[in-house]
Amino acid sequence: MKKIWYTVDAFKNRQKMKNYFKKIDLETKKQFELLDITEKVKMAVLESGIRQGIVVIAVPHTTASVRVSHNEPLLLQDIMKSIYRLVPIDISYSHDLFEVRQNVAPNERSNGHAHVKAFLLGSSESLIVEGGSLLLGAKQSIFFVELDGGRSRQCNIKVLGE
Amino acid sequence: MKKIWYTVDAFKNRQKMKNYFKKIDLETKKQFELLDITEKVKMAVLESGIRQGIVVIAVPHTTASVRVSHNEPLLLQDIMKSIYRLVPIDISYSHDLFEVRQNVAPNERSNGHAHVKAFLLGSSESLIVEGGSLLLGAKQSIFFVELDGGRSRQCNIKVLGE
C-alpha cells in the first residue's frame, strides 16, 4: 500500500473536544430554598473555553435538585407552596420511622418528604452552549433546589464540546 | 529523543467530534398543548451527520417543557387533566398579584400555574443517537409542552457526537 504523507494542514481544522469540570460549593440556610446559580454556571462555561457544546448540571445529593425557572420572588413562593402541597411535610413517611429502619445514622434527619420531592424533580438538567455562551431564554435562571436544608452542598457542572 | 514520522493512516481512525445546533420555531394555539416535534428532532439528527452521540433538547422558556410520551390523543387528554389536577389553574398564585409584584410588564399574563408546571416537568431531555438514528422506543414521541399558550415559541436542539 502506498503511504501518503500529510502535513498538519490536513488536521488543523479537525475539531478538538474539550472537557471541563467544576464543582461548586453552596451553603443553604432554609429547609426549602431556591438558590440562583446562573452566574456560577455561566462562569464555568467561560472558564471552559468551550464555544459550542453542552452543559450538564448534576446534584450529588438525594434531597436536592436542579431546575431552570423565572427568578421572580413571588413565583418562587408559589413553586415552594405547590411542592409542599403535592408532597406534604406533615404526613407520615416510613423513611422517618427510625425505630424500624436499618442503618440509621445518629444524626439522621426526618426528611422522607425531601427525598420524595427530589425524586419528582430529578437530579440533572442539560443546557446548550452556542457561540461561546450558555443558551438561556430571557427569563430563565438556573436554580439549585434545596429540599432539606440548611446544609453545605455541592453542585457538579460539566461542559463538553469544543 | 528519536522522532517517529507517521502517515495519515495513524490518524484517520481517530474520531472527530461534530457539533450541530438547530433552533426550531413553533406556534402554539391553546393554553395547554402537546406538540409532537419528533420529526423535527429526527431531521436535526439527520442534518447533523452525526451517527453516534447524544441529542439535548432544551426549551428557552419558563412556562414550557419538553417530554417524551406516547402520541395517543386520549392519553394526551389524561396527561393534561392530571397536570391540571396537580397544579390547578383556579387557585391563587402570588406571581399573579400584579399589585404587589415588582417589574410587571404591561402585557403580563396570569401564568403562575404555568411556571409551577414547567418547574415540575423540567426544561430539558437528553436522547441517544446510535447507528445514525435517534434512539426512540416504538411508542415514544417527543413533545414540546406548551403550558401558557398560544404563543410563538422556540425549541433548541443540540446534537453532539461523531
Next chain:
Amino acid sequence: MKKIWYTVDAFKNRQKMKNYFKKIDLETKKQFELLDITEKVKMAVLESGIRQGIVVIAVPHTTASVRVSHNEPLLLQDIMKSIYRLVPIDISYSHDLFEVRQNVAPNERSNGHAHVKAFLLGSSESLIVEGGSLLLGAKQSIFFVELDGGRSRQCNIKVLGE
C-alpha cells in the same frame, strides 16, 4: 505556501472523543418497581474506557422512567406511595377506554396512570464522569423506574467523552 511536516508528537496530546453505547436488559416483576441499576451503569462507564465526560441514561419506554435516589427500602415505599397518591390508579383515564380509542392492540393494558407518571418523571437523566469514575453522591443510586410491570424492559446508556 510552505508546508510544515509534523511528527505525531504534535497530535498525541490532542483529545480524542470516545463514544460508548450499551443497552441493558431488565426484567421487572411488579407493577411499580424501583430497580437499582447503579452497578450496571458503573460497568458501562468502565467498559467505555472514558475517564472524563458524561453519561446519558434514557429509557425507550413510555411507562417507565429513570431516577437517582437513596436506596433505602422504606423510602422506596414512600416514593411509590406518594406517586400513587399524585396519580391514582383508581380513577378513570380516557386512554383506558378501549371502546372509543383508536388502534388498540389486542393485549392492551389499562395503563393510563403509568403513562401519566412517566410523563411527570421524564425519560432521561444525565450524569458526569470524572477521573475515570461515575460521579455519584455517597447516598445516590440510579433506578430504572418501572411503572407498568412486570415486563421485559431495556435501558439505554451512552457514555461520551475521552
